Amino acid sequence: MGEFSSSSSFSSSLITTVVSLLVLLTGSSSAQLSTDFYEKSCPNVFSVVNSVVKSAVQKEKRxxxxxxxxxxxxxxxxxxDGSILLDDTSSFTGEKTAGPNINSVRGYEVIDSIKSKVEATCxxxxxxADIVAIAARDSVVLLGGPTWEVKVGRRDSKTASLSAAxxxxxxxxxxxxxxLINxxxxxGLSTKDMVVLSGAHxxxxxxxxxxxxxxxxxxxxxDSSFAKLRQGNCPRTNGSGDNNLAPLDLKTPTFFDNAYFKNLIAKKGLLHSDQVLYNGGSTDSLVESYSKNPQSFNGDFVAAMIRMGDITPLTGSKGEIRKNCRKPN
Known part of the structure; x- marks a missing residue:
């Protein structure tokens, strides 16, 4: 420090520059997701989330x-951004009643339970939004799939949009x-990401x-025998048995593995959007590869899940940390 003491103006300028750099660095780091974001503020968050998810999955594997x-x-x-969790308010209609979500997306009560326990702790x-991301990872692991370090630091949206959903x-x-590819x-997800994430089915x-x-x-x-099997629980007439359920994976419906891809090769994909992945098109080779190599599927699935979790999160001073996941603060 001695060599700078002869010039107070230089020292002042240097201090200002250093402080500015620190502010910039702090700002940029707060705007990034990281696996250790809660290391000091709530180090046991992952174990709290896991305990609730474990209990819920043990009660109902689905x-x-x-x-x-x-x-x-x-x-x-x-x-x-956790926007899917918001109930409708006087100022917006949320995503829960959107076509892709209504009578279909579930698990809101599990997220509520996690949130109440986390709030009691931290x-x-x-x-x-982070609770949802952590719970997704824990669910995969509890059903026999691969694990990964979840990046956290997301903040919650203050609004949701029915039209956007x-x-x-x-x-x-x-x-x-x-x-699907488009x-x-x-x-920001590739065709490979799309195929491997479809393996969540x-x-x-x-x-x-x-x-x-x-x-x-x-x-x-x-496959004609597969179609006949599924018809047994799904009547042809619209409105009849609409909510009857069938497993997305015929072989191991409660175990996370690569059987989904084997089903596609056998023409036993349940959804049209499943089977198009193996129908003489550009993704056939990926389906064949994952059907033969579970390690490759697991590794690529982890990478794709991390990329998906990076889709335009709210960070830094954007959004908020909701006290109740169903409504803005």
């Missing part, structure tokens, strides 16, 4: 798939391959209303 899907449906509309610190950002079960690319169930057309009207790319 809930693991539902929590994973909740994260996907949150991130694809407005980014990973009030005003953990965002609902209805405007086609979420790919419907009737999607063509081109449509919708994922619009979110290794777990969970779908309602008759979303696969009825496939099992009755498609003939060229569906």
């Amino acid at each position: 809930m693991g798939a539902s929590l994973l899907r909740l994260h996907f449906h949150d991130c694809f509309v407005q980014g990973c 009030p005003g610190v953990i965002s609902c 209805n405007n086609g950002q979420l790919p419907p079960p009737t999607s063509t391959l081109t449509n 919708r994922f690319q619009a979110k 290794s777990i969970g169930q779908a309602r008759c209303t979303v696969f009825r057309d496939r099992i009755y009207n498609e003939t060229s790319n569906i």
